Amino acid sequence: MLVELVKVSKFPWSPWLAQVRTPFGGTAVRWCGDQAAKPGEYHVEWTVDEDIAWGRNAKPAVGVGPGVRPGEHCVVLRGRLDLTVDGAAVLDFDGSQILLDLADPPPEGVDGTWVELFIEREKIALYPYEL
Template identity: 80%
Template sequence: MLIELVKVAKIPSSPWLARIRTPFGGTAVRWCGDQAAEPGEYHVEWTVDEDIAWGRNAKPAAGTGPGVRPDGHCVVLRGRLNLTGDGAAVLDLDGTQILLDLAAPLPEGVPGTWVELFLEPEKVALYPFRL
C-alpha cells in the first residue's frame, strides 16, 4: 500500500512511531523502517502483532469502506474480514491484505463483512519496501 509518511518519532518507553496518511484516514503506528526516513510517499506492508478476538478488539464496523483512524489510545483499522483455508483471517484494507491470527473462531456470519479492529499503535507495524 502506498502511504504518506508525515513524521517518524520516538516516544519514551515506546517503539518508533510513524504518523501516516492514507486516502481513507491517518494515524500513528509502529515504524519498522529507517528511523531517519524523510516525509513522503512509501510503499508499506502492514502487520498486526496481536491475536484478534471478536467482541474484544474486533467489532462490526459502524460504516462501510476502508478506514484508518486514531481512537483514544487505539488505532482503528476498518476493512473486510475474510478467513483463510488454514484458520487464520485476512483484513482487506483497500486491496491490501493484512494477515491476522484469531484467538478463537469467528461467529457465524462475520466472515466477508466490514469490521473494525481496535489495536494499540505498537501492535500495528509498517514495513517499507521498494518496488
C-alpha cells in the same frame, strides 16, 4: 499500500512511531523502516501483532470502505474480513492484505463483512519496501 509519511518520532516509552496519512484516514503506528526517513510517499506492508478476539478487539464496522483512525489508546482499522480454511483471517485493507491470528473462531456470518479492529499502536507495524 502507498501511504504518506508525515514524520517518524520516538518517545521514551514507545518504539519508533510513524505518523501516516492515507486517502481514508491517518494515525501513528510502529515504524520498521529507516528511523531517519524523510516525509513523503512510501509503499508499506501493514502487520498486526495481536490475536483478534471478536467482541474484544474486533466488531462489525460502522460504515463500509477502508478506514484508519486513532482511537483512545489504540488504532482503529476498518476493512473486509476474509476467513481462511486453516483457521486464520485476512483483513482486506484497500487491496492490501493483513494476515490476522484469531484467538477464537469468529461468529458465523462475519466472513466477507466489514469489520473494525482496535489494536494498540505498538502492535501495528509498517514495513516500507521498494517496488
